[in-house]
Amino acid sequence: MTTSMYSGRSAPPLRRWALALLGALLVVAIGQITLSEHIDVVAITPDSQGLTLGGTTTIEQPFRATLAGLAGLTLHIRPGGPADADLQIPIRLRYEGGPPIDLVSMSLPLSAAGDGELRFSFPRPIAPRDPYALSETLRLIIDVPSLPPNSGPALIVQPAPQDRGRLQIDGAPSPGYNLAITLSYQRRWVDRLWPISAMAAGKLGLLGWPPLYALLPYLYAVLLLEGGMALRGALGAPVDA
Amino acid sequence: MSLDATSAAPTAGPPSPGYRPLRWLLPLALLHGLIFLAIVPPWQHYDEPTHFEYAWLIANSDHLPTHDQVNSEMRREVADSMHRFRFYPDSRQPDLLGPAGPPIGENQRVHPPLYYMLAALPLRLGSGLAVEQQLYMARGLGLGLYVLTIAAAWRIAAVVVPEEPLIQLAIPLLLLLTPTYADLMTAVNNDTLVNFSAAALLLGCALLIRDGPRLSSLALAVLALGVAISTKRTGVILLGPFLLTLIWALWRRPLRIGAVLGVLLGGGLALALASLELGRSDSGALLLGLRPWLAQIDRSYLRLNLDNWVHSVSDLSRAGDTYAFLLEVGFTTFWARFGWGSVRIGGWAEWAMAAICAACGVGLLAQAWRSRGQLPLWQRRTIWLFFSLTALGVLSMVARIHPLPPPGGKVYFPTGRYIFTTMPAVIWLTTLGWQGLLPRRWQPYGPIALVAIWLGLDLLAWGGAITGAFYRLP
Numbered sequence: 236m237t238t239s240m241y242s243g244r245s246a247p248p249l250r251r252w253a254l255a256l257l258g259a260l261l262v263v264a265i266g267q268i269t270l271s272e273h274i275d276v277v278a279i280t281p282d283s284q285g286l287t288l289g290g291t292t293t294i295e296q297p298f299r300a301t302l303a304g305l306a307g308l309t310l311h312i313r314p315g316g317p318a319d320a321d322l323q324i325p326i327r328l329r330y331e332g333g334p335p336i337d338l339v340s341m342s343l344p345l346s347a348a349g350d351g352e353l354r355f356s357f358p359r360p361i362a363p364r365d366p367y368a369l370s371e372t373l374r375l376i377i378d379v380p381s382l383p384p385n386s387g388p389a390l391i392v393q394p395a396p397q398d399r400g401r402l403q404i405d406g407a408p409s410p411g412y413n414l415a416i417t418l419s420y421q422r423r424w425v426d427r428l429w430p431i432s433a434m435a436a437g438k439l440g441l442l443g444w445p446p447l448y449a450l451l452p453y454l455y456a457v458l459l460l461e462g463g464m465a466l467r468g469a470l471g472a473p474v475d476a
Numbered sequence: 477m478s479l480d481a482t483s484a485a486p487t488a489g490p491p492s493p494g495y496r497p498l499r500w501l502l503p504l505a506l507l508h509g510l511i512f513l514a515i516v517p518p519w520q521h522y523d524e525p526t527h528f529e530y531a532w533l534i535a536n537s538d539h540l541p542t543h544d545q546v547n548s549e550m551r552r553e554v555a556d557s558m559h560r561f562r563f564y565p566d567s568r569q570p571d572l573l574g575p576a577g578p579p580i581g582e583n584q585r586v587h588p589p590l591y592y593m594l595a596a597l598p599l600r601l602g603s604g605l606a607v608e609q610q611l612y613m614a615r616g617l618g619l620g621l622y623v624l625t626i627a628a629a630w631r632i633a634a635v636v637v638p639e640e641p642l643i644q645l646a647i648p649l650l651l652l653l654t655p656t657y658a659d660l661m662t663a664v665n666n667d668t669l670v671n672f673s674a675a676a677l678l679l680g681c682a683l684l685i686r687d688g689p690r691l692s693s694l695a696l697a698v699l700a701l702g703v704a705i706s707t708k709r710t711g712v713i714l715l716g717p718f719l720l721t722l723i724w725a726l727w728r729r730p731l732r733i734g735a736v737l738g739v740l741l742g743g744g745l746a747l748a749l750a751s752l753e754l755g756r757s758d759s760g761a762l763l764l765g766l767r768p769w770l771a772q773i774d775r776s777y778l779r780l781n782l783d784n785w786v787h788s789v790s791d792l793s794r795a796g797d798t799y800a801f802l803l804e805v806g807f808t809t810f811w812a813r814f815g816w817g818s819v820r821i822g823g824w825a826e827w828a829m830a831a832i833c834a835a836c837g838v839g840l841l842a843q844a845w846r847s848r849g850q851l852p853l854w855q856r857r858t859i860w861l862f863f864s865l866t867a868l869g870v871l872s873m874v875a876r877i878h879p880l881p882p883p884g885g886k887v888y889f890p891t892g893r894y895i896f897t898t899m900p901a902v903i904w905l906t907t908l909g910w911q912g913l914l915p916r917r918w919q920p921y922g923p924i925a926l927v928a929i930w931l932g933l934d935l936l937a938w939g940g941a942i943t944g945a946f947y948r949l950p
Contacts, residue, residue, distance in 0.1 A: 437560060438608060439609055442612060455511060458507060462504055465497060466645055466646070
C-alpha cells in the first residue's frame with residue numbers, strides 16, 4: 236500500500252519559475268500598452284460648411300464618446316486672416332446631463348492648427364461616469380473670443396440629415412448642423428481581448444489597477460498547468476509501492 | 477474507480493500522504509478565489525450589502541448590534557456605492573438624503589454573530605478606507621476560508637482513497653473549479669464559514685470512520701460542527717452525518733439490517749415522543765404540536781414555524797408543481813447560476829449538468845454493484861456518509877419551502893447555496909458515479925475528463941457570463 240506515489244516528482248526547477256515570473260512581467264507590460272485611436276464623430280465631406288466665429292459668444296455641441304479613455308479632440312477649422320494667428324480657442328467639456336463641472340478646460344492658439352486641424356490633448360483621459368459603461372455623452376462648449384461679426388476663423392460644420400443636428404449657437408439650437416469633431420482615445424490594447432479597464436473602473440488601490448485583471452488569469456493558468464502536470468504524474472503512478 | 481479492497485486495516489491507517497500537492501493546489505485555490513473576488517463587482521452576491529452591514533456595525537462599535545440598529549451614514553455610503561456600481565436598475569436611484577439612510581436589503585441580524593465577528597476583524601483594520609475597499613477586505617475572509625476548504629477536500633480524499641492518487645487530486649480540483657461555489661465562497665456571507673466547517677467536519681468524520689474514536693479527529697469534528705451550527709441554521713443538517721459517524725466510529729463491525737431498522741424506528745419514535753405532544757385544535761380535533769422546549773428553539777433559532785410546517789408537509793395536493801419548481805431553482809443555482817442567482821452560465825450548461833448528474837446517478841448504482849463486497853467497511857461507510865449528507869441537504873431544501881402559503885400566495889424557493897455544505901459530498905458522489913459509468917480500462921482517465929469538463933464550465937463562467945452580465949461592452 237502506498238500513498239504519495241505521485242509526489243515523488245522533484246520540485247519545480249528554478250528555471251520554470253523564472254520563466255513564469257518573466258511571463259508575469261510580460262503580461263503586466265502588455266497590460267500597460269495603450270494605443271491611440273482616432274474616430275470622427277462627424278466626418279468632413281464635400282458639402283461641409285464653415286461657421287464663422289465673429290459675432291458669436293458660445294458654440295455647444297453634444298457628442299457621444301463611444302469608447303472609454305477619451306484623451307483628445309480635434310476641431311476642424313478654416314483660419315481667418317494672419318492677424319488671427321494669436322487668437323485663443325478655449326474649449327470646455329462636461330458630462331451631458333451631469334453636474335456643471337468642467338472635465339476639461341483648455342485653450343489653444345489658432346497658430347497651433349496644422350492642416351486646418353486644431354488638436355486638443357487632455358491632461359488625463361476622461362472616464363465614463365458609469366464605471367461599466369464604455370460610452371458617454373459629453374457636451375463640448377467653445378467660448379468664442381470677441382470678434383467683429385462675420386470675421387475671424389470658421390469652424391467646419393456638417394449639414395445634419397433631417398434637421399437632427401445638435402449644434403447650439405449662443406444657446407439657440409441649430410438642428411441643421413453638427414460640428415465636425417474627431418475624437419482621440421487612449422485604449423489599452425488588452426481591452427480588445429479582455430476588458431481590464433472596465434473591471435478596474437471605479438475601484439481604488441490595487442483593485443483599480445487594470446493590469447491586475449490580466450495578471451490574475453495568467454498566474455492562474457500557470458498554476459493550472461502545474462496541476463495538469465500533477466494529474467498526468469498521478470495517472471502514471473504505480474498503485475502499490 | 478477501483479477502491480482497494482485490501483486496505484481494510486483502519487486502525488493502522490495509511491502512511492502519511494505527503495503534502496506536496498498543496499504546494500500548487502493552495503496557490504491555485506487562492507488565485508481562483510482572487511479572480512472571483514476581483515471581477516465580481518461590489519455588492520453582487522446574495523444579500524452582500526446587509527451581510528457587510530452586520531459585520532461593519534460590529535467593527536465600528538463596542539457591542540453586538542441590535543436587530544434594528546442602523547448607521548445611516550454607513551448606509552448612505554453603501555447605497556451610493558451600489559448606485560455607482562450599477563446595482564440598481566437605470567431608472568432607480570437610492571434616496572441618500574433620508575434621515576435613516578436608504579434601505580440596502582434584507583436585515584441579516586437574525587443570524588448568530590460568529591461569522592460577522594470574524595469578518596469585523598479586517599474591517600477594524602480598514603476603518604476609514606472607502607466602503608468598497610472595506611467590502612473587499614471582508615471578502616478576503618471568505619477567500620481564506622475557500623482556500624482552507626480546498627485543503628480540507630484534498631485531505632479528505634487522501635484519507636478516503638489512499639491508493640488513488642488521481643482521485644486525491646481530482647476531488648479538490650473539482651470543488652475548486654465549481655464556479656457557483658467559488659463565487660459564494662469569495663462573498664461577504666456567513667455561508668462561507670458554514671461551508672468551510674462542513675468540509676472540516678467531513679474530514680473529522682472520515683478520520684473517525686477510518687481510525688475509530690481518536691481525540692484529535694473527534695475534536696476536529698465537534699469543533700467544526702459547533703462552528704457550523706453557531707454560524708447559521710443551515711449547519712443543523714450536519715448533525716445527522718456527525719451522529720452517524722459517532723455510531724460507526726464506536727461500532728466498527730458490520731451492522732445487521734434488522735438492527736439498523738430497529739434503531740432507526742426506535743430512535744424515530746423516541747424523538748417523536750420527546751419533541752411532539754398531542755393537542756386539540758379550536759374545533760376539538762386531535763393534532764400534533766411541539767413540546768415547549770422545541771417550540772422555544774423554533775422561535776429563537778430555527779425559525780421554521782414547525783407547527784404549521786407539519787400540517788403543510790402532509791398536504792400533498794400542491795406537492796407536484798411546487799417540488800418540480802423547487803428542483804429547478806435548487807439545481808440550477810447549485811451548479812450554474814450565481815451572483816444573486818441572476819447570472820447564468822447558460823441554459824445549455826444547466827441541461828449539461830442535469831445530464832451529467834443523472835448519468836452519475838446511474839453510474840453510482842453501477843459502481844455499487846461492481847464493487848459490492850470489495851470495499852473495506854470503513855470506505856463503504858465513508859461513501860454512505862457522503863450520501864447521507866447529500867440526502868439531508870435535499871430534504872432540508874424541501875423542508876424550507878414549508879409551510880406553504882395559502883393557494884395564490886408567494887412560495888419562497890430557496891437557492892442551491894443553502895446546501896453548499898453538501899458540495900464536497902456531492903462532488904464525491906459525482907466522481908464515483910462518473911467512474912462507475914466508464915469501462916474499467918477507461919477509468920484511469922475518468923477523473924481527468926471530469927476535471928476538464930469542470931474547467932470548461934468554470935472558464936465559461938468567469939470568462940463569459942461574468943463579463944457579459946456585469947460589464948457594458950461597446
